[in-house]
Amino acid sequence: MRERMKPKDYKSGIPPVWCAGCGNYGALSAIYRALAALQIDPANLVNVSGIGCSSRMPYFLKAYKMHTLHGRAGPIATGLQLARPDLKVLVTGGDGDGFSIGGGHMPHLGRSNVNLTYVLMDNHIYGLTKGQFSPTSRREMKSYTTPYGGIEEPMRPLLYMLTYGASYVAQAYAGNAIMSAELIKGGLEHQGMAYIHLLSQCPTFNKMDTADYFKSIIKEIPASHDTSDLRKAMRLIYKFKDKEPVGLLYQTRRPTLDECMAGLVEQAGGSKEYDIHKIIDLARP
Numbered sequence: 001m002r003e004r005m006k007p008k009d010y011k012s013g014i015p016p017v018w019c020a021g022c023g024n025y026g027a028l029s030a031i032y033r034a035l036a037a038l039q040i041d042p043a044n045l046v047n048v049s050g051i052g053c054s055s056r057m058p059y060f061l062k063a064y065k066m067h068t069l070h071g072r073a074g075p076i077a078t079g080l081q082l083a084r085p086d087l088k089v090l091v092t093g094g095d096g097d098g099f100s101i102g103g104g105h106m107p108h109l110g111r112s113n114v115n116l117t118y119v120l121m122d123n124h125i126y127g128l129t130k131g132q133f134s135p136t137s138r139r140e141m142k143s144y145t146t147p148y149g150g151i152e153e154p155m156r157p158l159l160y161m162l163t164y165g166a167s168y169v170a171q172a173y174a175g176n177a178i179m180s181a182e183l184i185k186g187g188l189e190h191q192g193m194a195y196i197h198l199l200s201q202c203p204t205f206n207k208m209d210t211a212d213y214f215k216s217i218i219k220e221i222p223a224s225h226d227t228s229d230l231r232k233a234m235r236l237i238y239k240f241k242d243k244e245p246v247g248l249l250y251q252t253r254r255p256t257l258d259e260c261m262a263g264l265v266e267q268a269g270g271s272k273e274y275d276i277h278k279i280i281d282l283a284r285p
């Protein structure tokens with residue numbers, strides 16, 4: 001590691017492959033800034049992703065990395081975090097990856113309070129597969145798979161993550177790299193499951209939810225908001241009606257999955273000297 005890491009020192013040397021104007025550039029720049037602000041050693045950082053445009057993130061970061069399967073970054077990152085709790089685990093992916101195919105894993109990342117930081121880039125569409133309706137698409141969006149508009153309501157990722165028990169929940173517009181970096185930094189410092197939702201435009205396939213649209217729907221959370229109050233965090237989402245709250249909604253400290261596992265091992269008297277015959281003997285008639 002260099003003596004003083006600057007944001008650009010976290011570049012891998014592989015140039016991003018995203019389209020011009022893609023919101024994911026803002027997310028990448030925010031991640032570089034957050035890593036530099038915390039002086040995270042790339043040798044202790046692992047970026048795990050699923051599949052999609054946003055899931056290409058690890059290629060562009062100086063870190064250990066895994067580009068896994070669609071929707072499976074969460075469980076793979078959980079295994080990694082439990083095996084090596086000394087590493088910083090960063091998960092990156094899209095709205096389809098996280099809340100469609102990966103939707104079965106999200107609740108358990110939250111309720112187990114896995115010690116990782118999840119940055120989800122939400123462009124309200126499937127980008128890499130050329131523009132299909134996603135779980136966050138607005139009903140009126142005419143997409144490749146919805147030529148007459150959608151027939152389902154969009155889900156509310158922040159409300160879901162608060163309900164699932166994530167212990168740090170924040171949102172920003174990816175175009176605001178300073179705010180996004182600040183929230184990602186908070187997530188990386190946080191002990192527990194940190195979820196950062198970044199609204200990120202896809203100018204190539206989502207012609208409706210443009211950068212200007214995202215800018216027009218966000219509203220900053222007032223400084224007076226009590227981030228330790230779960231009910232208030234949930235209420236913010238309804239209080240802002242059609243607007244999306246940006247900033248930190250909620251943060252709490254409770255035991256993480258790896259802490260609970262370490263506690264179990266201790267309760268059982270440690271694992272190193274454990275006599276396997278004790279388990280085999282249990283099965284004797």
Ligand SMILES: Cc1ncc(C[n+]2csc(CCOP(=O)(O)OP(=O)(O)O)c2C)c(N)n1
Nearest residue numbers: 051052053054070094095096097126127128
């Ligand atoms: C099991 C499986 N199903 C479907 C696909 C096809 N596929 C690739 S990327 C993708 C979705 C991409 O959308 P999103 O996760 O929102 O990310 P974005 O590209 O918009 O960043 C899908 C369905 C796949 N790779 N694997």
Ligand code: SF4
Nearest residue numbers: 018019022053127202
């Ligand atoms: S298709 Fe959309 S999400 Fe994918 S790189 Fe291009 S602009 Fe970004």
